[in-house]
Amino acid sequence: MSELTLERGLAALRAEIDAPTAAFFSSCVHCGLCAQACPFYLETGDPKYTPILKLEPLRRVWENEFTLWGRIKGLLGLQKKVTDEMLAEWEELVYDSCSLCGRCSVVCPVGNDLYAMIRKTREGMVQSGHAPEGLISASVRAITTGSPMGLQWKTLAVQIQHVESSSGLTVPVDREGAEYLVLLSSMEIINFPEYLEAITKIFDHAGISWTLSTQCFEATNAGIQIGNKDIAAELVERVVAAAETLRVSKVISPECGHAYTAIRWEGPNLIGRPYPFRVFHIIEVLDELRAAGRIKTEGKEDDRLSLHDPCNLARKSGVIQQQRNLMALVAENFVDLKEHGKYQWCCGAGGGVSSNERAEELKMAAFKRKKAQIEEVAPERMVTMCATCRTQLEEGLEAFNMEIPVVGLTEMIAEHLVERD
Amino acid sequence: MRKRSDKTLGESLRDHGLSRRGFLKLCAATASLMALPPSMAPAIAAALEQARRPSVIWLSFQECTGCTESLTRAHAPTLEDLILDFISLDYHHTLQAASGEAAEAARLQAMDENRGQYLVIVDGSIPGPDANPGFSTVAGHSNYSILMETVEHAAAVIAVGTCAAFGGLPQARPNPTGAMSVMDLVRDKPVINVPGCPPIPMVITGVIAHYLVFGRLPELDGYGRPLAFYGQSIHDRCYRRPFYDKGLFAESFDDEGAKQGWCLYRLGCKGPTTYNACATMKWNDGTSWPVEAGHPCLGCSEPQFWDAGGFYEPVSVPLTLGPATLLGAGAAGAVVGGGLAALSRKKGRDAAATRQPVTVDELEQKL
Ligand code: SF4
Ligand code: SF4
Ligand code: SF4
Ligand code: SF4
Numbered sequence: 001m002s003e004l005t006l007e008r009g010l011a012a013l014r015a016e017i018d019a020p021t022a023a024f025f026s027s028c029v030h031c032g033l034c035a036q037a038c039p040f041y042l043e044t045g046d047p048k049y050t051p052i053l054k055l056e057p058l059r060r061v062w063e064n065e066f067t068l069w070g071r072i073k074g075l076l077g078l079q080k081k082v083t084d085e086m087l088a089e090w091e092e093l094v095y096d097s098c099s100l101c102g103r104c105s106v107v108c109p110v111g112n113d114l115y116a117m118i119r120k121t122r123e124g125m126v127q128s129g130h131a132p133e134g135l136i137s138a139s140v141r142a143i144t145t146g147s148p149m150g151l152q153w154k155t156l157a158v159q160i161q162h163v164e165s166s167s168g169l170t171v172p173v174d175r176e177g178a179e180y181l182v183l184l185s186s187m188e189i190i191n192f193p194e195y196l197e198a199i200t201k202i203f204d205h206a207g208i209s210w211t212l213s214t215q216c217f218e219a220t221n222a223g224i225q226i227g228n229k230d231i232a233a234e235l236v237e238r239v240v241a242a243a244e245t246l247r248v249s250k251v252i253s254p255e256c257g258h259a260y261t262a263i264r265w266e267g268p269n270l271i272g273r274p275y276p277f278r279v280f281h282i283i284e285v286l287d288e289l290r291a292a293g294r295i296k297t298e299g300k301e302d303d304r305l306s307l308h309d310p311c312n313l314a315r316k317s318g319v320i321q322q323q324r325n326l327m328a329l330v331a332e333n334f335v336d337l338k339e340h341g342k343y344q345w346c347c348g349a350g351g352g353v354s355s356n357e358r359a360e361e362l363k364m365a366a367f368k369r370k371k372a373q374i375e376e377v378a379p380e381r382m383v384t385m386c387a388t389c390r391t392q393l394e395e396g397l398e399a400f401n402m403e404i405p406v407v408g409l410t411e412m413i414a415e416h417l418v419e420r421d
Numbered sequence: 422m423r424k425r426s427d428k429t430l431g432e433s434l435r436d437h438g439l440s441r442r443g444f445l446k447l448c449a450a451t452a453s454l455m456a457l458p459p460s461m462a463p464a465i466a467a468a469l470e471q472a473r474r475p476s477v478i479w480l481s482f483q484e485c486t487g488c489t490e491s492l493t494r495a496h497a498p499t500l501e502d503l504i505l506d507f508i509s510l511d512y513h514h515t516l517q518a519a520s521g522e523a524a525e526a527a528r529l530q531a532m533d534e535n536r537g538q539y540l541v542i543v544d545g546s547i548p549g550p551d552a553n554p555g556f557s558t559v560a561g562h563s564n565y566s567i568l569m570e571t572v573e574h575a576a577a578v579i580a581v582g583t584c585a586a587f588g589g590l591p592q593a594r595p596n597p598t599g600a601m602s603v604m605d606l607v608r609d610k611p612v613i614n615v616p617g618c619p620p621i622p623m624v625i626t627g628v629i630a631h632y633l634v635f636g637r638l639p640e641l642d643g644y645g646r647p648l649a650f651y652g653q654s655i656h657d658r659c660y661r662r663p664f665y666d667k668g669l670f671a672e673s674f675d676d677e678g679a680k681q682g683w684c685l686y687r688l689g690c691k692g693p694t695t696y697n698a699c700a701t702m703k704w705n706d707g708t709s710w711p712v713e714a715g716h717p718c719l720g721c722s723e724p725q726f727w728d729a730g731g732f733y734e735p736v737s738v739p740l741t742l743g744p745a746t747l748l749g750a751g752a753a754g755a756v757v758g759g760g761l762a763a764l765s766r767k768k769g770r771d772a773a774a775t776r777q778p779v780t781v782d783e784l785e786q787k788l
Contacts, residue, residue, distance in 0.1 A: 004783050014772035029654055031693035109694040126779060129787050136784050143781045230778040 009128020100351030122227020198414035216242035225352035257312030310386035349392035484545030491619035552599030586614035593727035691720030
């Protein structure tokens with residue numbers, strides 16, 4: 001039976017090296033700004049968490065094998081080779097101390113896309129057998145059961161029943177020719193079932209035709225988080241097949257930031273062809289409905305609310321104004337965190353960190369940035385729109401004994417819909 | 422009668438009593454200034470000898486005159502001294518003798534006689550078209566209308582100083598006058614940025630010399646700056662760099678580290694993110710430069726340097742820069758990378774071919 005080895009890891013790293021990668025490594029000026037942008041470095045103060053250092057294995061492969069200087073060094077016996085021990089040591093840096101939040105990429109003065117390169121480095125890590133257990137199990141389960149948490153349709157069916165009986169509405173399933181296919185994340189199904197109820201109510205209110213699919217209901221992509229194209233592509237193919245079966249023209253990603261970037265931005269590249277449908281985050285859809293006057297709300301929240309922008313949505317996808325438009329619809333007393341939108345701070349749990357038990361302590365350390373930001377504006381409640389961020393905010397605030405409830409934006413909108421008579 | 426600018430540069434320089442030897446020395450200096458090999462000097466001499474002095478109109482808007490001062494405070498007998506002979510400076514607020522209507526008439530006449538040929542040099546930023554035109558006027562005309570009228574038939578525009586190039590101090594938050602840079606306003610003409618607060622005088626003249634010698638504008642970076650002078654960061658050429666690499670940083674301006682000449686990074690040096698020639702050309706005829714004088718680089722040749730965090734804050738992240746500018750800055754790197762990648766394209770193909778897809782079984786073995 002074949003197995004994951006150092007040779008395969010090196011081959012994968014080699015395969016990841018392209019012109020931008022070469023440009024990035026040759027243009028780094030070692031200014032260290034990326035360290036100042038990374039919550040894992042800032043909150044631990046440990047220089048080993050400097051983003052550019054996390055890329056050392058990839059950088060060495062590039063220098064040794066792709067540059068003239070590296071080859072000369074090789075002839076002189078001066079090359080520093082990438083060894084299995086090195087990859088084992090870097091595993092923590094590449095997975096536990098990086099949420100793929102992309103903040104380092106936006107501050108690098110020479111434009112190095114560090115986050116993208118960490119994603120690339122993970123390709124080599126997986127192939128050499130150096131990925132965290134939590135992510136390996138999640139990937140295996142995603143492929144074998146369809147959900148990284150091992151969830152089956154029957155669990156979702158139970159939630160659907162609850163939603164239907166509490167709302168008196170029908171949750172459409174496998175409805176061919178619907179406009180929207182709604183995808184969920186296991187986390188939403190288990191931890192935040194109110195999200196499904198909210199969508200059901202809002203879509204009914206706005207007269208939207210939509211459906212869930214029994215063929216594929218989950219769009220989080222464990223393959224992207226662990227850093228393996230093969231698994232990631234297979235998971236994307238499943239979504240595409242489901243959407244094609246139901247002939248929908250629009251697909252709504254789960255309220256999970258990384259699922260959104262995976263399906264929206266990486267997906268077509270992974271499978272090597274364009275989608276026959278368009279992909280949206282629910283927040284984008286809601287804002288379009290708002291602009292078209294299809295969402296009528298009444299009453300406003302009067303307590304002081306603030307917003308956590310998910311990295312994948314705000315920084316990596318530019319969905320920034322939409323959530324603020326929606327907030328304005330239902331909140332009277334909204335205050336932005338000081339750094340928000342494109343430059344917001346990561347909650348610390350994304351990019352697979354939350355599925356990696358070993359990273360628990362680092363995850364909480366990184367959260368301290370968010371905590372400090374929240375303390376600064378002292379809101380009575382926090383609002384967000386990503387299941388992973390929401391879980392992390394809830395856990396983090398609790399760990400620090402801060403009594404600030406966290407609510408989902410979609411649910412909040414649903415609560416304010418004008419009742420029909 | 423021949424127009425003033427019809428004299429060749431050689432004739433003009435000889436009129437000023439410059440010897441043949443002096444002229445060649447000047448050409449050698451020009452070559453080194455433009456990062457050309459010394460063997461180019463004779464070719465430069467020949468080109469300059471024959472070059473017609475182009476008509477130059479120098480417009481000053483919201484500025485402090487520092488850039489003109491920088492140029493004229495140069496040391497004899499160098500390029501700076503002779504710049505006024507290189508070109509036919511037909512209009513310059515500060516330097517010209519004429520005033521009032523005669524001055525404005527000189528500008529219009531220069532524009533008329535040299536249609537499509539003249540260079541416009543601008544220092545200072547401009548209240549944009551949406552700003553109150555009264556914020557800055559010359560002879561009753563707004564800066565904006567003068568600029569647009571003057572550049573219409575220009576061959577190219579040189580934005581001298583950070584105010585003209587990137588908005589500079591007038592544009593610092595909250596930008597009360599709606600100040601904009603030349604490149605914000607002039608879209609249909611080549612615009613060369615020569616930023617710096619002020620720019621190094623030799624860089625200003627170098628750009629003009631390049632134009633005269635080669636008949637075209639120099640190669641520019643993502644910010645429209647000539648690569649010959651702005652191609653390397655201060656940090657890459659800083660003589661304190663060995664200390665930076667060893668992690669030896671001065672922590673205050675008068676500690677032991679400062680006395681030993683250690684790196685000023687922690688005291689706010691913006692050298693790593695600043696592209697300029699200070700570290701190699703130095704100031705005041707090569708006497709010294711800020712970092713050598715013990716002061717961190719402020720990053721004066723970069724966009725939005727007034728708003729990019731405190732001057733004395735270590736590693737202030739210029740979060741105000743948009744992704745477009747960051748991408749622009751990265752583009753130069755991408756070109757380098759592209760070249761490298763081309764070298765190893767075959768290697769890349771081989772690499773992709775040897776990569777093996779991962780299966781669930783293989784992953785499971787690791788659990
Ligand atoms: S911010 Fe960019 S240039 Fe600076 S050290 Fe990091 S990767 Fe290198
Ligand atoms: S992507 Fe975010 S977490 Fe990862 S290294 Fe960059 S700043 Fe740190
Ligand atoms: S003083 Fe500034 S320019 Fe010099 S090495 Fe230090 S950081 Fe670089
Ligand atoms: S040292 Fe820095 S701030 Fe000073 S002139 Fe040079 S580039 Fe400008």
